[in-house]
Amino acid sequence: MSFNTKFKLSFMMFLEFFIWGGWFVTLGLFLGNNLGTNGAQDAAVFSTQSLGAIIAPFIIGLIADKYFNAERILGILHLIGAVLMYLMYTATDFESFYPYVFAYMVAYMPTLALVNSVSFNQMSNPEKEFGVIRVWGTIGWIVAGLVISLVFAWDSTENAAAGMLKYTFLMTCIASLVLGVYSFMLPKTPPKIAKGEKKSISEILGLDAFTLLKDRNYLVFFLSSVLICIPLAFYYQNASKFFGEIGMTNLTSKMALGQGSEVLFMLLLPIFFGKFGVKKTLLVGMLAWVVRYALFAFGNVGELSFMLLTGIALHGICYDFFFVSGQIYTDSKAGEKFKSAAQGMITLATYGVGMLIGFWVAGWAYDTYEMSDKVHDWKTIWLIPSGIAVLVALIFAVAFKQKKTTPVEA
Template identity: 70%
Template sequence: MKTSTKFQLSFMMFLEFFIWGGWFVTLGTFLGNNLNASGGEIAQAFSTQSWGAIIAPFIIGLIADRYFNAERILGVLHLLGAVLMYQMYGATDFSQFYPFVLGYMILYMPTLALVNSVSFNQMKDPSKEFAFVRVFGTIGWIAAGLIISYVFLWDSTEGIESGLLRNTFLMVAIASAVLGLFSFTLPKTPPRVDRKEKVSISSILGLDALKLLKDRNFLVFFISSVLICIPLAFYYQNANPFLSEIGMDNPTGKMTIGQASEVIFMLLLPYFFKKFGFKKTIMVGMLAWTVRYLLFAYGNAGDLAFMLIIGIALHGICYDFFFVSGQIYTDTKAGEKYKSAAQGLITLATYGVGMLIGFWIAGKITDMFLLEDGSHTWENIWVYPAGFALVVLIVFMLLFKNEEVSYKN
């Protein structure tokens, strides 16, 4: 791959995840403090990610793969997204904000698959070349958090009270417009499927892989994947508002520790996978969710702030050891015939159905412990996902029979 092409793809990935990390992390804090949204309404806003994940396969399967170059669709979606993000910047109440965020996520979620398609199309050996390009996405997410916390101080107590957190949407609108225009300069990625070829809804959604559920182990893993998304939703929805409310300095910047740990544990994953096997690796991932939320429940922004930092740093284990290991396991179980369908099914089940349920539950429980002054009894809130993750761990440990899964780095 040419150096110029590698730069283009890396910059594309940087902006793609800079855009996501530049508003999604602080969304709950903004809605609660600046639009006076309830826990249920915040859950509605976060659930737009799930609706986007459910609708995304149709955009990719029915449009991108059949009629237009991927880089052109990527450009159009981000330009439209910039307009909607600017509308979110100007929204003054939740009822005005919600239609824009729903429309935006329906446009944004397909771009996650499109940037991968554009990248893979330029690579001779994606297994060796993709990691270098993809890591710039993580760097972009980290950069967004550091800018919010340490450059502009938008998530400081004064920044939140004065409404400066709203500027995250303006920043992302500009970044989205830049990526939209830049996308038209990317290497051409033509449609992969003949438009005359018939395609079924079941194949688009990955439902052809449902027959894999006849395998008891895969069924246990599949159900566990859906259920573990409930604790995951608590982190996405509540972590930033929690850290801001208890008075932690630069909460968004500190949360980038989670993305840094994701990179580190991604590199360590092959060792754990080969040393301890799939079942133990994924169990460590589930246990990390329980430990993380207990640290959140009993830590504070003062002398026990280290507990919160450790909880944030566990993100790498929580995500990589469960979800990345799960993708590897799914790949080996599906075989060549159902490989794409199986990955699509897992994505639909987790980021679609699982997260949709998780955000709803997180919103309900957060509202249960809302105090009259607008604060929350966070210790009670965090105990719920901790206990839930522990139950999923125990069920998985008892029902999943150990089997050998090969890891191809």
Template identity: 70%
Template sequence: MHSITRIKLSIMMFLEFFIWGAWFVTLGTFLGNNLKASDLESASVFSTQSFGAIIAPFIIGMIADKYFNAERILGILHLVGAVLMYQMYQSTEVGTFYPYVFAYMVAYMPTLALVNSVSFRQMKNPEKEFSTIRVWGTLGWIAAGLSISYIFHWDSAEGIGQGLLRNTFLMAGVASAILGVYSFLLPKTPPVKSEGSSSVSEILGLDAIKLLKSRDFLIFFLASVLICIPLAFYYQNANPFLTDVGLENPTGKMTIGQISEVLFLLLLPVFFSKYGFKKTILVGMVAWAVRYVLFAYGNAGELSFMLIIGIALHGICYDFFFVSGQIYTDARAGEKYKSSAQGLVTLATYGVGMLIGFWVAGYIGEYYRGAGAENLWQSIWLVPAGIAAVVALLFLLLFRDQKTPKAEVPAFEPETDRSPAVTSLP
């Protein structure tokens, strides 16, 4: 790949995930402090990610892949996103904020697949080249978090008190406008002409539903959906929790999670080959329970190390479960159903599983606040800890670790890249 093309794609990836990291991490804190949203109202807002993820495959699979250049659609969607971000920046109540964030998620989620499409089409050897491009997306996400905490101080007690968190939408909107214009300068990526047309069932991965006839794959599938409930608690509550307990620069410190993803992904092939799928995925499940126990009993004072360890466990939580699950799915599906199987699992997890998880988190938060819980956050975090522990126990007892064909660990693609909208992902 030409060096100029590599630079262009790296900038594209950096901006793509800078935009997401610039507002999504602090969304829960913004909703509670700026818009005075209840837990259920916050759940409704976070659920737009799942709805966007469910809708996005249709945009990519039935429109973008067939009729338009990927870079042009990418540009248009980000320009639309910039306008919607500005509307979110101006919103003063949840009722006016919700339609804009819903429309934004429908526009943004397809871009996760589009940046991959633009990248892959320029590569001669994606297995070796993609990771060096994709890592700039992680750097963009980290840069956004560090900027919020250490440059602008929008998530400080003073900043939150002055309502400065709303500026995160303005920052994301400016970045979205820049990427929207910049996308038209990217290498041309015309649609690939193929015989026939993709059916709805193929796009959503429903062709692979027959794999659920296998008892072990069914258990893994159900465990994947259920473990997304604790994951939703993290997205929805982590930043508000860290802010409430008084941890300094919470958004910046949460980037430790992305750094740990990179590190643990490097260890995953060794662990996976030595201990097998079942033990690897169990470690991931147990890590979810451990991190929430650490959140439940840690504080911003002398026990702040427990909060930091809980954040750092994100690499194990995500890589050891979700990436291992992708490897397992790839191996069990066989050549015929590989793409469909990955689509089915991602749709069920980030579409259905996360949707359930956001609402469970909302109801739990609402319940304990209404009950006047003495240790509110401890009560909240022990719920996902218990869910993760139960899922791990059931998986341990019911899943048989049969030998599967060897599958390669995929190129580095951190959590922020995995979504049912990303139909081109393995």
């Protein structure tokens, strides 16, 4: 891969995840301070991500693998996203905000699979090359958090209470516009199926990738991906509210510590993946969720603040060793014609079905364990996803059989 191609793909990843990190990390705080939502309404808003992810494979399978270049679809979706993000910035209540965030997630979630498809299409050895490109997405997320917390301080107690977090949507609108235009300059990623080739209904809907589930190990991985995203949803939906409620300062920049660890573990991933194989890599990622939430449950902002910071820093292992490894594993299993659809399918499993369930469970826990007005039993709330992660890890460890082949194969 040439330096020019590496730069283009790296900047694409930077913008893709700057956009997501630029508003999603502080969404929980925004909803409570600006729109006065409860746990059920929070779950409804966060679940739009999952609904978008469920729709995504059908968009990817119908368009990216069959008719149009992936980079062009990526550009169009981000231009649409820029408009919707501006409308979210102008919203003043839950009823007006919800339709815009739902439409935005339908447009944004397919782009997660598209940036992977554009990247993988340029690689001859994804296990070694993908991490170096993908790490720039993590850097983009970190930069977004630093801008919010340290440059503008929109997440400070005073500014958040004053409704300043709405400016995160304006910042993201600008970034989406930039990526929308830039996408048309990316390496060409044409459809894998030739024009004029006959297509079945399952091909048109992008369902061919589901044939991967005939492989027993991949089925175990797929189901584990769904279940482990229930704990993941707790972090996305409740973490900023948790840290804000217990009095953590500069919380967005401190939460960016998790993405900082992602950079380190993204670079270590090819070494670990090559030495220990897919099963152990995925299992370590799942067990990290167990430890992380236990640290949140028993830590505080006083003498045990190191437990909270350690839990945040574990995000690198939690995310890279399971979700990025899963993307690489999926790419190795997919046939050449269905790489985009396969990435869309794993997006459905993780950010779709699993997190849809997880957001509602997290919303239920937030409302159920409210001890008084805006004060919660966070110890119990965090032990729930920790326990779920223990069960998923045990099931995966028993059911997934590592084959004695190359590390990525199983």
